[in-house]
Amino acid sequence: MLDAVLIQQCADPSLKPAIIEQFIAKAGSQDPLAITVRSGNRVVLVPKPTTPEEALALIRDNLGRNTVRVGITQYPAGLGIVEAGQLKPEMVESCENIRMGTALFAKVFRIVSKWYGNPTAKEVLPQIMDDAVLAWQTGYFEGVAVFREEDPGQEKITRPATADSKEPENGADSNEDAVSTATATDTVAPDPNKASIRIDLSGIGARP
Template sequence: MLEAALIEKCADPSLDLSVVEAFVRAVGNGDPLAVTVKVGRKKILVEKAETPEQALAIARLYVGQAIVRVGMTSYPAHLGIESGTVLSPTLFDACENLRMGTVMFAKIMRIVAAWYGRNASKEALPYVLSDSLHAWVSGEFEGKDVFRADDPGGPAAERQVMRPQDRRNSDEASLPSVEEAQPGDITSADMRIDLSGIGSNAPIVPVR
């Protein structure tokens, strides 16, 4: 299980702790040195890295030629670059990978929530999270590249960014529960649901 202290320190503060846990559980295996490589729908078997240096070397070998996901969040390391030589070693730092992954996932949740519409009922919350997890695995939502898509903004994007210690000590900073959420406030509601199985066996398809 992902340590709460790591989430508090490193995860995007716009996401509730339970959402971060569900995200990491569904899309990764918790290994900060994980490297997954796919060409089309074919998964390429790579050596299991024992050190950050080994993980970086493996990722650099395939970036530019394949879809490369790394770290505990299966972050798409290939985004925006053509050569693995520019990959940063911080991709395999647990805290930095969690930060990058949750920032991107929060954006994807806002994209999905915007599709459901601001007037969607709170019953749509589990579907927003489910669709967001599938979008992370596939790289697409409604036929569009979610990693390169613009951030539509919304309540989660507008939430005041607070330091972890501030978030723990502020009642106002905590996300509302599902019961407290207003019907049109999808992205700011607390999604306390168990989606541990979602996306765990779903194939990763190429990001266009």
């Protein structure tokens, strides 16, 4: 199991540790040097890297012609990269990979949750989680390219989320979690995704 301290120090703060653990268990790897290469639906067998340098060389050799996933979160290596020379060595470093991967998964989760109508019922949240993981693995949800889609509502966490956190009323104390609309960086997203929303993630990972 992934070190809880590593999750606390490196993961995106808008996701509860329980969500991150589920995400990595279902879609990630315990090996920070894990490289998965796919050509369409076919897994390409590649040598297992033993050093960060070997991992980066393997990514560069396959980037642009195959789909490459990297590290603990199986982050999509080609995202936002025009050429292999733009690869960051930190991508195969545990903390940075968790930081990048969980931040991107949080966006994917919000996209899926918005499609469901942003429900808070505990009975629905496991299905949202499963669909978000599938979207992470495939890159698509309901025909939407989730990695390039605009974030429907990025939460800015000002303090650690607690299990009993409640939705603030209008005019709530300034110490409550702030929510802002993400700035559009990709024109793929339709206009409805520009709306600011708040998602209660506290129910995910909770035991009945």
